Amino acid sequence: MIQQPELTVIMPVYNLEKYLGRALDHLAKQDNANFKLLIVNDGSTDNTRKVAESYRDQFRYFKIINKTNGGLSDARNVGLAHVDTPYFTFHDGDDWVAPSYTDFFVRAFHEHPDAAMVSCGFWIDYENKEGSVQVGRKVACGMKRKASAYRLIVNFVGSLFNNRICPSPVKGYTWNKGYRLAIVQQNHLSFMKNLAFMEDQIFTVQYLAASSGFYCDNQPLYHYWQRKDSMVHNYSLKMIPDNFKTNYIVGKIILKDLWQERRKKKPISEQELAEVTERNQQ
Known part of the structure; x- marks a missing residue:
């Protein structure tokens, strides 16, 4: 008897007919096929929807949500609203994954029950x-x-040098992270809209600030495809203010959370110190 899936893979797509087949081919060959695939078609005007539908029979649990174009954050938020499994992750439609990708998240949460977030490593592939x-x-x-x-998520130094100096296998991406649905629902977390990029880092930092316990593994299971026509590589003037805005928001969240964490750690009193010293001398 097949158990109910514990993981949902959310895949927002927009005009990715050229790459989506590769992504779905790799997901269809997972060692652990007991997961839900939720594709959010963000108003594609090409054959993306047709390509996605052609893979329906290759997955045990497969759902496509077709919506009007609202941007990546909006598509992710729509996906989040339809998750009904304990854990979830994200997958970009132009990337691909190793056979053990989905199993990693389920296994990591089982083996590390104190972890609110788990993360695997990744590869970078160039066009x-x-x-x-x-x-x-x-x-x-x-x-x-x-x-x-x-430090591993934000990695300010590495970001200045395109992750070539002080590289981090974690970063702020959502596609190499596993999240707990309960934490998102309890804290009403969502992706910030109207940003040119880095909205995933804000979400990840907000999530970590609202929870405790982080487990990372540098085993690379995700292939991050660097293509020239992607949104990240198409420079726009909006990226300049958005970069400052994002770093300000992220820095503010981190400083506030670390300050609160420090205040929780009460210094040992003189009486407690004397008791500990006395026990050690006995």
Whole structure:
């Protein structure tokens, strides 16, 4: 008897007919096929919807939501509203994953019940270059304290040098993270709209600030496809103010959360110190 799926993969898509088949081919070959695939078609004007529908029979749990175009954050929020499994992750329609991708998140949450968020490593693949480049393979994995988790997610130094200096296998992306639905619902979390980019980092930082327990593994299971016509690589003037706005929001959230964490740690009193010293001398 097949158990109810514990993981939902949310895939927002917009005009990706050229790449979507590759993404779905890899998802259809997962070692753990017991997951839900939720595709949010954000008003595509090409054959994206047709390509997606052609894969319906290759998944145990498959759903397409067709909506008018509202942008990536809106599509992600629509996907979040339809999740009914304990855990979820995101997947961009032009990327692809290793066979153990979905199993990693379920297994990681089971093996680390104190973790509110889990993260795997990733590869970077370039349109005009052969081979995959693993990011941050030397970074120690395991359970991380909040300050360390924030450094791996935000990684200000690495971001200035395109993740070539002090590379992090974590970053603020959502596609290499596993989240708990209960935390999102309890804290009414959603993706901020009207940003040119980095809305995923804001969501991830907000999520971590509202929870506790972060587990990361630098095993690369996700292939991040770098294509010239992607939104991230098409420079626009809106990116300049959005970059300052995003960094300000992220910095404010982190500072407030770390300050509150510090206030929770009460210093040991003189009486408690004397009791500990006395026990050690006995």
